[in-house]
Amino acid sequence: MRYHEWVPLDEIVRKAKMPEKDVLYRLKRLNKFGFVVRSVYGYAVSMGGYDALAVNAFVKKGILKAIGNKLGVGKEGDVYNVLLEDGREAVLKFHKHGRTCFTRGKRYRGYLADKHHISWLYVSRLTAQQEFEILNELFPVVKVPEPIEWNRHAIIMGKVVGEELKRLDLSEFMSIEEIRDLFWKIIEEVKKAYKIGYIHGDLSEFNILLDESRDFVIIDWPQAIPTYHPDAEFYLKRDIWNVIRYFKKYKIDKEDENINVDYIHKYITGK
Numbered sequence: 001m002r003y004h005e006w007v008p009l010d011e012i013v014r015k016a017k018m019p020e021k022d023v024l025y026r027l028k029r030l031n032k033f034g035f036v037v038r039s040v041y042g043y044a045v046s047m048g049g050y051d052a053l054a055v056n057a058f059v060k061k062g063i064l065k066a067i068g069n070k071l072g073v074g075k076e077g078d079v080y081n082v083l084l085e086d087g088r089e090a091v092l093k094f095h096k097h098g099r100t101c102f103t104r105g106k107r108y109r110g111y112l113a114d115k116h117h118i119s120w121l122y123v124s125r126l127t128a129q130q131e132f133e134i135l136n137e138l139f140p141v142v143k144v145p146e147p148i149e150w151n152r153h154a155i156i157m158g159k160v161v162g163e164e165l166k167r168l169d170l171s172e173f174m175s176i177e178e179i180r181d182l183f184w185k186i187i188e189e190v191k192k193a194y195k196i197g198y199i200h201g202d203l204s205e206f207n208i209l210l211d212e213s214r215d216f217v218i219i220d221w222p223q224a225i226p227t228y229h230p231d232a233e234f235y236l237k238r239d240i241w242n243v244i245r246y247f248k249k250y251k252i253d254k255e256d257e258n259i260n261v262d263y264i265h266k267y268i269t270g271k
């Protein structure tokens with residue numbers, strides 16, 4: 001299935017080793033639940049079907065117990081609160097890259113649609129794997145969610161109880177000195193990640209969660225760039241600038257001339 005979009009019925013019958021009428025009955029039901037889609041070329045797994053396969057794998061492995069409410073819909077994925085078999089709360093993130101291409105693909109048919117579908121399944125799986133592996137390398141040295149499990153386009157990771165910086169007005173509960181201290185603590189984490197070999201690549205007030213004790217976690221790592229990338233300097237400077245830009249509104253740079261992109265870039269890379 002991984003390399004096809006539309007799988008012809010006879011191929012499904014052959015693989016399933018079942019009479020055609022039983023296969024058709026099952027496909028009809030899967031189609032009714034929205035797990036497979038049909039066209040003149042055959043059948044294909046839908047996004048919901050792929051979600052169900054990943055959830056099923058987590059359950060079979062004895063990891064996932066229950067799925068709760070949706071935490072957020074990002075540009076590229078859906079995130080749910082979940083309960084694990086061991087009693088812990090966690091989050092389940094489905095990677096959905098190329099979601100727009102897929103819907104477009106459904107309108108066109110044939111070859112183009114095929115290409116889009118393959119790229120959606122493939123890219124989403126690849127980015128989930130990537131995020132999982134990066135978290136594994138960073139955790140627990142850097143403040144990132146604990147990676148727990150990966151399957152297909154989904155990962156289960158530790159739940160962060162906190163709010164995106166974007167949604168907070170820090171000045172309501174922190175002094176300028178405390179806010180400046182938080183800024184430098186974030187930079188320390190960026191430096192630790194750099195030392196391990198990664199630049200976040202999408203760092204901003206949307207991807208930093210602050211909890212009630214004013215500790216924070218940096219989330220959303222699938223696009224992280226290895227430090228040996230030819231454009232590493234560009235990405236790192238952009239990340240630094242995004243953090244500075246958010247903190248500038250609290251005027252923390254007024255009494256700290258080191259809060260500028262070039263100084264911090266040098267501080268992080270030693271170059």
Ligand SMILES: Nc1ncnc2c1ncn2[C@@H]1O[C@H](COP(=O)(O)OP(=O)(O)OP(=O)(O)O)[C@@H](O)[C@H]1O
Nearest residue numbers: 071072074075076077079091145158159160219220
């Ligand atoms: N480990 C976590 N614990 C708690 N909440 C989380 C966690 N991971 C993600 N979230 C919530 O879900 C939202 C989306 O997650 P994330 O940023 O990883 O996904 P994304 O789809 O890549 O988003 P974006 O469109 O910002 O790139 C986050 O902004 C956050 O509110």
Ligand SMILES: [Mg+2]
Nearest residue numbers: 074206207220
């Ligand atoms: Mg995000």
Ligand SMILES: [Mg+2]
Nearest residue numbers: 074076202220
């Ligand atoms: Mg993201």
